[in-house]
Amino acid sequence: MNKEILYVVDAVSNEKNVSKELIFQAVETALAMATRKRYGMGIDARVSVNRQTGDYETYRRWKVVDDEDPEFESPERQILESYAKDRGFDVAIGDYVEESIPSVEFGRIAAQTAKQVIVAKVREAEREKVVSAYRDKVGHLIMGVVKRADRKGIVLDLGENAEAFIPREEMIPGEMLHVGARVRGYLKEIHQDMRGPQIIVSRSDVNFLIELMKLEVPEVSQEMIDIMGAARDAGSRAKVAVRANLPNIDPIGACVGMRGSRIQTVTNELGGKERVDIVLWNEDIATYVMNAMAPAEVLSIVVDEESKSMDIGVDGEKLSQAIGRGGQNVRLASELTGWTLNVMSVEEAEAKTQAEQQAIINLFMEKLDVDEEVAVILVEEGFSTLEEVAYVPIEEFMAIEGFDESLVNELRDRAQTALLSQAISQDSHLPAADLLHMDGMDDTLAFKLATQGICTMEDLAEQSVDELMELADIDETRAASLIMKAREPWFADDKAEA
Missing domain, CATH: 1.10.150.20 (5' to 3' exonuclease, C-terminal subdomain)
Known part of the structure; x- marks a missing residue:
């Protein structure tokens, strides 16, 4: 029967293309389970198989625990440290005390158990082998064939016994993928669950769009053009910001391609319904936002750097176009630039700006005790808070036409006094x-x-x-x-x- 073990190990190892050591471990586990069935499931057993002869020995073992350990559970599996040492074992807490016991035969029951364990371990090894081959591909595009579809998502056959899963929330809304269809996806992560590692693929992630652009536009992979950012409503619309690293390259033209061929290929891969706008990136944030708002034409823009927001004025008749269906255009532009964008008609923008400026003028007139002319000058020079008046370097004040040192010092003193009074009144x-x-x-x-x-x-x-x-x-x-x-x-x- 010992030779039978070697035969099983050789046969399964060759058939499943897994290491013999893994099969030996499975056999040892199976024999240990058979041993527990014979002597009582409460015991802990270990089996050691000789890799050359197939001979094996069986041991019953106890884990050494501290005498005062409150987690001492069962004398069938654990032994107190003092008791182990009294029996002559030189052990420490956490070690195991073992005693040899008669081995069970590698008969029908043990063989059946071994088969179940081997199958489980082989499946686990095969899955880990496949997943290991894809760990370095996380963040890249992969291709697969639709194997099956259900309400939870799509299973892709990647070849060589590898499978990937596209969860329903990672699919493009409204897209129908039929069994046998070849599709690309973005390898988002390798997720560990109860069934083991699972390859998760996305077609709705914004990075799927970016990787498609890199694939279809050689200038991007050659670093002649950089993709500076992207925003996407999967299945509907997307915006991609690009810049050229060489002066003689048109980044938008390169991404669109001859007669729109390149961007059309990307759109087809996204299901054929998603519109992709290519936006020219600019280090000047106002210009960048104006480009991102296309096709809407921006007529005025007011920047608030402190809150990272902008008031954007457009032609009243084209306000709906600027906002987009369900606010899509402004939302994508905001996501692309990282700024909060408030779109309104030019008239509304001007009225809001005037109201805000008038509020600041009234504040300066009240708190600094100055007339409207001085308050207007301060606002026109860019002052918007009492803190700025109180603590902006005196040199900036002196650059204002008509302001002398005496006036500047008086304004700073009044602003500081107003702030002090405000702090005292608020007790903060x-x-x-x-x-x-x-x-x-x-x-x-x-x-x-x-x-x-x-x-x-x-x-x-x-x-x-x-x-x-x-x-x-x-x-x-x-x-x-x-x-x-x-x-x-x-x-x-x-x-x-x-």
Whole structure:
């Protein structure tokens, strides 16, 4: 019967093209299961098969656990450390104590169990072998034949016993893939589940579109053209931003191809219904957004860098085109550029801008106690908050025609006073007493730091010189002096401990 084991190992290894060691392990597992059935399923058994002769030995074993271990469960599988040492075993916690027991024969029952284990292990090995071949292809396109389809998704036959799965949510909406059809997909991930590793493919992912563009446009793979970004409503519409790395290349023309041949090939691969717009990327964000809004013509644009949003004005008669069906055009443009885009008619945009400017003018007139002429000049020069008036470098103020040093200092003082009053009234971002009365500190600087979240000497001590120079608009010498002063309690504590 021992020779029978060697025969089984050779036969299965050659038939399934898996290592003999894997089959030996399966046989050992099967014999161990048969042993537990004979002696009681509660025991732990180990079988060791000689790889040359087929002879095997069987051991019953117990895991060594600490005497005080609350997880001690069963004396049939575990043994206390002290008891193991009393029996003469030189072991540590976590080791196993083994005793030889009579082996079961490799008979019909053991052979049947071995067959089941071998089949399971062979399937697992084959699946892992296949998946390993595709690990390096994650993030790339793969081709397969539709093997079957159900409500959960599509199973692709990749060849050489490999299969991939396209979940329903990763399919292009409305697309019908028939059994036997050859399709491409984007290898999104290798997912581990109860059945083992599974190759997940997507046709709706935006990266599927990008990889198709790389495949169909040689200039992209040759790095003559860069794809700067993409946004996609699978099955409906997409936008791809490109730029040329060489001055004599038209990136849009290269991507579209002669008479639209290249982009048509991409569209056909996407199901034939998805419209792909090629957008010229530009480092100037306003220009880039205007390109991304095509085919809508942008007539005006107001940029708010702080909130990364833009108000876009278009011809009122073409407002619906600019927004797109269900807001699709503006949504894709926003996703492509990374900015929040608010589309409106030119009249609405102008009215909104005027209202916002008037609100700032009224704020300056009230808080700075200036007339409308001065407030308008400040707005026209780009000032929009009291913080800017209070802390923008004096040189920028002096560049304004008609502003002298006396007027500038007065405006800055009034703005700082208004901010201080505002902070006190809101009872927020107030400097603590230790910061306010620290040597070298003045009230204006203390309140300015408090607006930046630096309210205590401890907060100040944690800043670097460069950070403080930028936050407080002070020179390096003063910044270093203030930080060292704020850190004095640290050194006093260290000295006391010493």
